[in-house]
Amino acid sequence: MPPKDLIGEVFSQLKLQKFETSIVSIEHVQDLQYVMEKHHEQGIFSDELYNEWIAKFDFGLPENLPNVRSLIVVAAPQPQFQVTFRWNAESHSFIIPPNYLCYSDRQVENTLSRILGHEKSVMANNSLPKKLLAVRSGLAKYGRNNLVYIPGMGSFHRLIIFYSNLPYPKHTWQEVQMMEECRECEACLRGCPTGAISSDRFLLCAERCISFYNERAGDFPEWIKPSSHNALLGCLTCQGVCPLNKPFLQWIDNRAQFSEEETALLLQDVPQERLAAATIRKIEELDCLEYINVLGRNLSVLLKKKGKL
Numbered sequence: 334m335p336p337k338d339l340i341g342e343v344f345s346q347l348k349l350q351k352f353e354t355s356i357v358s359i360e361h362v363q364d365l366q367y368v369m370e371k372h373h374e375q376g377i378f379s380d381e382l383y384n385e386w387i388a389k390f391d392f393g394l395p396e397n398l399p400n401v402r403s404l405i406v407v408a409a410p411q412p413q414f415q416v417t418f419r420w421n422a423e424s425h426s427f428i429i430p431p432n433y434l435c436y437s438d439r440q441v442e443n444t445l446s447r448i449l450g451h452e453k454s455v456m457a458n459n460s461l462p463k464k465l466l467a468v469r470s471g472l473a474k475y476g477r478n479n480l481v482y483i484p485g486m487g488s489f490h491r492l493i494i495f496y497s498n499l500p501y502p503k504h505t506w507q508e509v510q511m512m513e514e515c516r517e518c519e520a521c522l523r524g525c526p527t528g529a530i531s532s533d534r535f536l537l538c539a540e541r542c543i544s545f546y547n548e549r550a551g552d553f554p555e556w557i558k559p560s561s562h563n564a565l566l567g568c569l570t571c572q573g574v575c576p577l578n579k580p581f582l583q584w585i586d587n588r589a590q591f592s593e594e595e596t597a598l599l600l601q602d603v604p605q606e607r608l609a610a611a612t613i614r615k616i617e618e619l620d621c622l623e624y625i626n627v628l629g630r631n632l633s634v635l636l637k638k639k640g641k642l
């Protein structure tokens with residue numbers, strides 16, 4: 334197939350699965366790098382945010398993909414995931430917000446490999462600033478809450494990036510934009526329980542965000558009120574209060590159930606080797622193995638909030 338038809342095929346096959354796609358020149362990796370370096374020079378990132386996340390972006394070109402020409406940006410709609418724990422003869426359900434599960438990455442990768450034929454055509458990338466890339470590629474716009482929004486998905490989606498050797502359509506690099514709807518709205522700013530969204534600057538105060546603390550081990554800072562915790566991982570508040578997400582709020586996928594015994598072991602924070610293979614498999618199916626060391630702690634604050642622990 335000539336390259337132009339291949340691009341059309343990529344767009345239409347992904348669209349059939351309800352994914353939205355954009356393709357931009359690989360040269361724009363430099364623009365992303367420039368922006369992050371500029372923010373760093375301006376001292377906009379705290380050392381913690383910089384060392385933990387920003388310094389890990391990789392703006393180099395992939396060695397294993399000869400003739401890399403473009404970046405494919407895909408947004409896959411994703412629901413909230415409900416996880417249920419039996420505890421003291423009762424069931425308690427908690428939410429994992431959209432974007433944590435990687436099943437759509439595999440779906441997109443399979444589709445691209447099927448169309449493009451051989452493995453040296455695309456390569457997944459998790460080391461670029463995905464929101465900025467999605468916005469500049471014209472796929473999304475920023476919300477005041479710093480998340481990016483796509484028509485028909487709100488912020489309930491997962492962004493997936495691939496290097497590719499496909500050519501790219503011209504003139505697709507856009508200016509950074511905030512959604513029109515945010516001009517007259519501050520629901521997320523007022524709703525954020527920890528003041529991470531501020532009117533002084535657009536960029537999130539990452540070290541005020543609950544997700545910054547509940548994705549990694551350690552004690553929660555005292556200024557996070559126990560009542561502010563709302564999800565098994567991350568936080569849903571600034572997405573939950575957003576009027577643009579209203580159509581998607583009831584889209585909840587019931588994913589996993591943990592028995593009384595499994596819940597007790599998770600709450601005791603036992604080492605992974607003491608968990609049954611079936612428990613590990615459930616956690617794996619939630620794509621949460623990398624968070625296994627924080628699940629017990631996060632579950633305990635949610636049960637305490639309900640007065641059940």
Ligand code: B12
Nearest residue numbers: 386430462463479480481492510511535539544545567568
């Ligand atoms: C680091 C990180 C975090 C950190 C820091 C957050 C941050 N804002 O940087 C912490 C741990 C706090 C975090 C929290 C969350 N995260 Co996070 N996170 C990331 C990560 C790894 C990098 C983000 C990044 O590039 N930060 C650097 C800053 C500089 O980039 P930026 O936020 O785009 O900032 C731009 C704007 O501020 C803009 N800007 C500046 N001034 C102005 C002015 C105007 C008017 C406008 C319009 C724009 C604008 O310019 C900046 C860039 O130059 C990405 C994954 C990835 N590889 O990209 C996921 C990612 C952004 N996270 C995501 C999610 C969902 C979350 C959480 C909801 C947690 C959760 N999973 O439940 C919360 C939400 C917090 C929030 N309200 O933003 C999703 C976002 C999906 C979406 N729909 O947007 C991503 C893409 C992961 C994924 N695979 O899908 N996250």
Ligand code: SF4
Nearest residue numbers: 525542543568570571
């Ligand atoms: S994810 Fe939660 S803590 Fe972080 S900015 Fe949104 S509402 Fe605030």
Ligand code: SF4
Nearest residue numbers: 476477515518521575
């Ligand atoms: S809550 Fe309002 S201000 Fe915040 S992202 Fe949604 S529309 Fe924009």
